[in-house]
Amino acid sequence: MREQTPHPKRVFPTPKTFYRIAATMKPQTIPTRPFTDQRPGTSGLRKKVTVFQQPHYLENFVQSTFNALGGIRGKRLVLGGDGRFFNQQALQTIIRLAVAGGAAGLLIARNGILSTPAASHLIRKYGLDGGFILSASHNPGGPAGDFGIKFNIANGGPAPEKLTEAIYAESLKISAFQIVDIAAVDLERLSLSRILETEIRIIDPVADYADLMAELFDFDLIAGLIADSDFRFLYDAMHAVTGPYAEEIFCRRLGAAPDTLLNCTPKEDFGGGHPDPNLKYARRLVDIMFGPAPPAFGAASDGDGDRNMILGAGFFVTPSDSLAVIAANAHLVKGYRKGLKGVARSMPTSQAIDRVAARLGIDCYETPTGWKFFGNLFDAGRLSICGEESFGTSSDHVREKDGLWAVLFWLNLLAVKKLPVAEIVTRHWRDYGRNFYSRHDYEEIDSTIADRIMEELAQRGPGLIGRRCGRLQLTVADDFSYRDPIDGSLSCNQGLRLLFADQSRIILRRSGTGTSGATLRLYFEKPENDPAAMMSETQTALAELIDLAEELTRLKELTGRREPTVIT
């Protein structure tokens, strides 16, 4: 059973301005026709901006969500987004729909800018019924870019599959939506107002979140590290949502100099960049960290603030390793001193965390890709920390992955251990063994070809079990499915797995967040327990698996691609 309300309802501070908007208008019912492409993917509904700009497209999806929830009357929601193009306009539309539906309250982030983990925290802290997060995360923005919308439930986490499927079903039969014709609500000033039955509160998006971080981490210790003139660090917000959060937390609360922050002004098009914190798209930060006289620590976050990349001087921490290091050292950090209830990773994420769980004697769950699958385990008290290979890590403090949380965790660790990042990670490998890991993405492949590659491997795989290829022996070839241990729901077709006798793995998945063509992801993992072999270069260490994957999938051959679009 899920906890009903994770925290008792708390009272909001009352802002100085209170408006009562004379509500003479009445909700109108507007006839509409279904769109057939509104099935949410790994993380909400993501489409090109131009798709969302079609008349009624957004209205249909929001109304379908209300319908799937049994109506919005009397409910309280949080609203905000990553600040990308169309964010403001979409927010005003959602306000009109929610007011028409009789929502009791809307908590809206000032200027509509709200990070995904902060939205999750607000829902939990104030006992709200859920919220809409407007974001396409790490996908590029701007008029020719992507837009997205995600609904989170009362536990603060992404809607589970049961609900996203219900929303999709509603979207296929929708015939009308209710809307009120009101002027745009001023989102710039903190205020409290009422329109019809809906109380609308414009709130500071940063304060509650920053307070939460101060509860979890030892801010005095981190401030001491930052004040040390030998320690320099850089944080890159990639012109996305975390800029204001980073200014408050790193500069105002922890005393970092302003030049610690890169790209901290949120922009509608992310400065023309791709707000994805990895070695390819966070180029400037990566160049500095791998250049001459680099800072000791570097980090970046994505469009909506739920991802993180961790770098040391000349050193990249693979997200799977970051998760394992965090779990192994959690007892050193204020909020986690009591120990971990359990840990989890998404299926393609490396098994480095499994080694830590075994040592700690705690459970390690393996879930499908996407944060929505962790929610039930957290609510049932089985999990404390979890992560995904895709630069996502978090704990039970919210129900989303949390970029700044991971950055603060690392800063806290650095302050306690007084060791370079590279040293912390290599010592971890020597202690637990290393799992070499890499993901190769092939973006915007023709959809029919992608289907064919997946189908062929699904059919061939089982016949290859027992086959030897060099030192590799295939023991399992299947399509991953997951039965949720809490509510018993079954999720099938979550990725093709080739598992080998030495625990090496090749995984092939189709992405559920792309907006044009298909993106295929190949994941490679190889455990290494020999300290002498641990320092090899990752792609070299994985070469045998990479070659075997091509032999089995013919991915390059069939797509005509010479190399992956992105390697992480």
Ligand code: VG1
């Ligand atoms: C990707 C990642 C997945 C992550 C999802 C949402 O999904 O692989 O791990 O949860 O993005 O992250 P996919 O289906 O494209 O592989 V975010 O930061 O876009 O909310």
Ligand code: CO
């Ligand atoms: Co994101």
